[in-house]
Amino acid sequence: MLKVSEHVIDACALLKGFEADVSGAGAIVSFSGIVRPEASTGSVEHLFLQAYSPMTENGIQAAMDEAKSRWPIENAMVQHRVGEMKAGDTIVFVATASAHRRAAFEAADFLMDYLKTKAVFWKREKTDLGDAWIEPRDADYADAERWR
Amino acid sequence: MAKLLYFGRLSDITGAAEESLTLPDSVSTAGELRRFLDLRFDAQGALLEPTVRIAVNNELCFDTATISEADEIAFMPPVGGG
Helix, strand or coil: CEEEECCCCCHHHHHHHHHHHCCCCCEEEEEEEECCCEECCEEEEEEEEEECCCHHHHHHHHHHHHHHHHCCEEEEEEEEECEEECCCCEEEEEEEEECCHHHHHHHHHHHHHHHHHCCCEEEEEEECCEEEEECCCHHHHHHHHCCC | CEEEEECCCHHHHHCCCEEEECCCCCCCEHHHHHHHHHHHCCCCCCCCCCCCEEEECCEEECCCCECCCCCEEEEECCCCCC
16 A cells, blocks of 8 residues: 555544554554654745655555565555645655554554655755755664664 | 656756756766766766766666666655655
8 A cells, every 4th residue: 555646645544544454453553754844944834745756656665565574564554745745744654554563663663764765755845044955864874774 | 869857956956857868979878977967067076976876767777777868867866755
């Protein structure tokens, strides 16, 4: 279950649908990434996300397949927004389901580290002080290294 | 003509996110195209950075990859979503 689109992400509705699809699971984990109102250089007016289809989707799908091979998860969902969004909007929604909680937590964490550092997106932040392309922080790369 | 795509901060340097280009005779690999374009845009090495990866027809490739007029060639600075 993967979708990259310009549409607003309604995390509550997605979680409800995911829960219904994996009714046999004992554990469901979800993560929502939200556009922060404050950047390092001022207040965020909007955030612009650029993707490169189908490379973006192919890469995320491969990461979801890897998550399924590494952890006994029943299902996973990734929805990622592209285009222009404002502070408070949901950029990304990830959900995982498994029989027990550890696999669902770790698989969701793994997928988020992939999305932050390897997924084919580019981010441009517009603040009251100007525009800037945002690239992953060292901390993001260090997080992703945990799964090697 | 080859279709060239410039993502993220690279489009600020090239002035456009995409263009069609007849590859010069001197350019037959991804690396040669990288060097040709860096000079053409006076990018001061921005296109030569090792963190800028090249994808040919949606597949990441090495600079030694052969390219042709029918290809879609993307220049990709470091990626990241979420």
